Amino acid sequence: MPSGRGSLILGLVIVVGALFVLSAVAMAQSGAEKAMSVEYRDIPGLGSRNIIWVIAQQHLLLAGFVLGVPIFAWVCELVGWKTKDPRYDKLAKEFTKLLTSAYATTALFGGILLFLLIGFYPKLMAYLTDIFFPSFIVYCILFLLETATLYLYWYGWDAMQGNKKGFHLVLGFLLNIFAFFIMIVPNAWATFQASPVVIAEGTAIEKAWAATWNPTWWPVNIHRLIANVVLGGFICGAYAGIRYLLAGSREEREHYDWMGYVGNFIGVFGMLPLPFAGYWLMREIYQYNQQMGITLMGGFLAWLFILQAMLIGVLFLGANYYFWMGITHRIPGAEHQYRKPILAMLIVLMVCLGVWMTPHSLVASLEEARKMGGTHHPLLGVFGVMSAKMTVSNLMILVTFMSFIMYWRAGKQETATWARLAKAVMGALLILAGIAVIILGVWGYFVPAIIRINYFSVAQVLIVLFIMLTFTPLTALLMKSAKTTAEMIWGQMPVRAGYCLVSNAVMVILLMSLMGYARSSSRVHWHIYGVMRDTSEYAYSPALGYAAAFMSLNTFVFCLLVAFIFWVATMGDKGKHEPGKPISRSEPVDVPGGMAPAMAGGAPRVHER
Amino acid sequence: MSEVALLQLIGLIVVGCGIAILLFIRAMFVRVVGFVVIVLGTFSLIALGVPQMPSLPPAIETFDITKVKTPDDLAAIGQKIFFSKGQCALCHSIGPSESARCPDLKGIGAKLTPEFIYESLTQPQAYIYLDFRHNGPPKEYPARMPYINKDPIGLTKQEIYSVIAFLQKMSGAPISIKVEDVLKMGTQEDEVQVAVVSHDR
Numbered sequence: 001m002p003s004g005r006g007s008l009i010l011g012l013v014i015v016v017g018a019l020f021v022l023s024a025v026a027m028a029q030s031g032a033e034k035a036m037s038v039e040y041r042d043i044p045g046l047g048s049r050n051i052i053w054v055i056a057q058q059h060l061l062l063a064g065f066v067l068g069v070p071i072f073a074w075v076c077e078l079v080g081w082k083t084k085d086p087r088y089d090k091l092a093k094e095f096t097k098l099l100t101s102a103y104a105t106t107a108l109f110g111g112i113l114l115f116l117l118i119g120f121y122p123k124l125m126a127y128l129t130d131i132f133f134p135s136f137i138v139y140c141i142l143f144l145l146e147t148a149t150l151y152l153y154w155y156g157w158d159a160m161q162g163n164k165k166g167f168h169l170v171l172g173f174l175l176n177i178f179a180f181f182i183m184i185v186p187n188a189w190a191t192f193q194a195s196p197v198v199i200a201e202g203t204a205i206e207k208a209w210a211a212t213w214n215p216t217w218w219p220v221n222i223h224r225l226i227a228n229v230v231l232g233g234f235i236c237g238a239y240a241g242i243r244y245l246l247a248g249s250r251e252e253r254e255h256y257d258w259m260g261y262v263g264n265f266i267g268v269f270g271m272l273p274l275p276f277a278g279y280w281l282m283r284e285i286y287q288y289n290q291q292m293g294i295t296l297m298g299g300f301l302a303w304l305f306i307l308q309a310m311l312i313g314v315l316f317l318g319a320n321y322y323f324w325m326g327i328t329h330r331i332p333g334a335e336h337q338y339r340k341p342i343l344a345m346l347i348v349l350m351v352c353l354g355v356w357m358t359p360h361s362l363v364a365s366l367e368e369a370r371k372m373g374g375t376h377h378p379l380l381g382v383f384g385v386m387s388a389k390m391t392v393s394n395l396m397i398l399v400t401f402m403s404f405i406m407y408w409r410a411g412k413q414e415t416a417t418w419a420r421l422a423k424a425v426m427g428a429l430l431i432l433a434g435i436a437v438i439i440l441g442v443w444g445y446f447v448p449a450i451i452r453i454n455y456f457s458v459a460q461v462l463i464v465l466f467i468m469l470t471f472t473p474l475t476a477l478l479m480k481s482a483k484t485t486a487e488m489i490w491g492q493m494p495v496r497a498g499y500c501l502v503s504n505a506v507m508v509i510l511l512m513s514l515m516g517y518a519r520s521s522s523r524v525h526w527h528i529y530g531v532m533r534d535t536s537e538y539a540y541s542p543a544l545g546y547a548a549a550f551m552s553l554n555t556f557v558f559c560l561l562v563a564f565i566f567w568v569a570t571m572g573d574k575g576k577h578e579p580g581k582p583i584s585r586s587e588p589v590d591v592p593g594g595m596a597p598a599m600a601g602g603a604p605r606v607h608e609r
Numbered sequence: 610m611s612e613v614a615l616l617q618l619i620g621l622i623v624v625g626c627g628i629a630i631l632l633f634i635r636a637m638f639v640r641v642v643g644f645v646v647i648v649l650g651t652f653s654l655i656a657l658g659v660p661q662m663p664s665l666p667p668a669i670e671t672f673d674i675t676k677v678k679t680p681d682d683l684a685a686i687g688q689k690i691f692f693s694k695g696q697c698a699l700c701h702s703i704g705p706s707e708s709a710r711c712p713d714l715k716g717i718g719a720k721l722t723p724e725f726i727y728e729s730l731t732q733p734q735a736y737i738y739l740d741f742r743h744n745g746p747p748k749e750y751p752a753r754m755p756y757i758n759k760d761p762i763g764l765t766k767q768e769i770y771s772v773i774a775f776l777q778k779m780s781g782a783p784i785s786i787k788v789e790d791v792l793k794m795g796t797q798e799d800e801v802q803v804a805v806v807s808h809d810r
Contacts, residue, residue, distance in 0.1 A: 246638065300663070310655065544661060544662075549619070
């Protein structure tokens with residue numbers, strides 16, 4: 001990367017940071033003096049809220065990518081360092097290259113968002129500044145630390161190889177620590193708006209601290225952390241998918257096929273615990289304010305969760321389909337062996353998706369409603385409640401996890417003496433877990449909601465987690481001594497695999513946009529729930545159709561923006577590498593068993609043929 | 610044409626453009642763009658097919674304390690303040706609640722005198738309430754009571770006495786706050802004695 005661009009980015013970040021501090025100071029003073037006479041400003045025709053919606057969405061999606069990528073880039077680097085496999089180091093560097101290019105754009109959109117918020121919502125911003133000013137300072141310091149660490153991490157990559165690799169890994173670790181805090185500080189501002197606590201007398205720091213520790217802060221922190229990894233993984237997967245479709249040589253196809261697999265693997269790996277984090281967040285919202293929970297789940301936003309189910313369902317199908325295509329196209333001879341299990345999994349996923357998407361109250365004419373005996377269908381209405389939806393979501397997670405395990409084991413023959421017993425135990429556990437999840441789901445209909453929420457749903461989640469936490473190390477142990485019966489062939493995936501990776505990324509972006517709308521709309525006509533009312537002409541929440549059109553627009557703009565950023569980031573590569581030689585193939589290295597080959601796509605080596 | 614119909618038309622055109630790109634364009638990147646356009650257009654069309662329910666804000670209620678005629682009017686204003694500007698309901702519940710971050714206020718208006726409630730609201734650290742209803746040491750609540758008459762809540766004296774009237778009414782006790790005394794207070798911090806029927810603490 002040319003150093004001129006680096007200086008430009010650093011300069012941009014510092015300017016944005018300085019402007020942020022100056023603006024915050026000005027806001028704090030004006031807030032203290034209560035000199036605000038203007039509550040709102042607007043740009044007629046466009047609408048202040050629409051503009052904020054687009055800019056905030058772009059900033060949040062970019063921020064999610066920028067904060068999610070360093071996590072798995074660092075893990076890849078760590079795996080490469082431990083296994084001494086240079087592929088992981090190169091992959092980690094490629095991820096970080098995408099991160100570095102997206103970083104400045106994220107900061108730019110953050111700066112634009114701040115100016116617009118101050119301009120459009122001066123009263124609200126003065127109020128928030130008065131409470132959170134100390135955390136603004138902390139945020140600026142964190143931003144500077146993050147920028148400096150990212151520079152050292154990226155520019156020092158080649159210089160810090162060999163015996164300096166340990167220091168480079170420490171830098172990567174610090175980068176993630178700063179990134180985590182950069183995420184949770186603004187989360188405090190946003191979650192305070194949704195679940196404010198009363199601010200008692202005290203110093204500025206005491207007030208900021210009290211407001212920060214609001215009831216939904218940690219659930220959102222955890223949910224966003226996982227979601228950022230998912231977003232980063234699937235976007236990297238989509239990037240690899242497009243590069244795969246555009247690849248002109250076999251080597252390029254092999255490399256981007258592998259990168260696409262890793263991106264999808266990271267996305268799926270993060271996606272599995274995400275519903276649990278979402279469940280915890282919803283639970284905290286209900287505990288904080290039941291009315292807010294009802295607005296989300298049973299009020300005007302109820303249909304939003306049907307759309308969410310559709311998007312998650314398509315994402316699960318896409319992720320599984322990609323695994324299945326990997327089995328049938330990358331592993332010769334595996335197609336016949338796994339055809340039946342794949343068909344069974346597809347049926348289970350489709351049935352689960354059907355149940356998850358079933359609304360509690362059907363859209364029906366008066367005559368139809370009369371025939372049904374109400375808006376609840378006598379049969380389908382049973383599937384519209386949370387007990388059914390929790391059950392099928394857990395089953396879908398189980399199926400997806402088993403797709404991954406199946407992919408991991410494909411093309412290999414276990415040699416351990418206890419392999420037969422282990423597989424029998426795993427099979428029995430899987431069947432028992434599936435039955436237990438279904439029994440708890442059915443039982444959930446006959447107990448009070450509080451019992452279901454506090455015990456049954458939690459038990460379902462724990463059962464699925466138990467399966468994942470026992471099967472993963474057990475499979476890793478089995479694969480450690482397994483012999484390869486069919487070598488993995490990369491670069492053979494059909495064109496639809498590339499489209500599948502793109503579709504997965506689009507689904508995740510849409511999901512984040514949709515749930516951002518839900519979180520914002522759950523405050524209904526309040527800027528700060530129950531504390532500061534929105535008295536502007538935009539105090540209403542738009543209907544789902546209008547909102548979805550906006551989400552689609554935001555997703556499209558974001559995809560084009562990311563494509564442009566990645567195109568700029570990889571422009572220099574064409575000059576460095578000859579066509580057909582995008583990555584160097586180093587000498588084969590003995591790779592230990594365990595999770596690393598699973599992350600690499602199940603094969604001991606990509607280039608061992 | 611309604612907004613929904615217009616958006617549906619746009620969605621159909623977008624999906625049509627995506628299909629046309631996939632049918633007639635060979636450049637791979639443009640084809641991927643076409644695919645994304647089809648996915649987004651289809652999502653919008655599905656979202657436009659479900660019931661469309663915007664959430665409209667309730668009308669902003671303004672109250673003029675000078676128009677208060679009866680103690681019940683005062684309590685009605687107090688109720689609105691309790692659930693909005695006063696932010697009381699952010700922490701306090703009326704009746705037992707698992708998630709309450711402060712003591713339950715059910716029956717508090719009948720149990721405590723208005724002077725004591727007023728002191729609790731304006732000098733919250735003067736007397737710390739300890740909840741001994743549980744076994745073992747008294748329950749500690751996570752939230753700290755703010756000064757209600759200071760920023761950021763900043764209720765006026767009239768508003769505070771309206772809330773006290775609401776607490777009394779909600780507890781089934783007679784409202785002892787006299788309307789004329791509250792009206793005399795104005796919005797100034799003048800010390801107007803409020804006539805109250807005394808209760809034992």
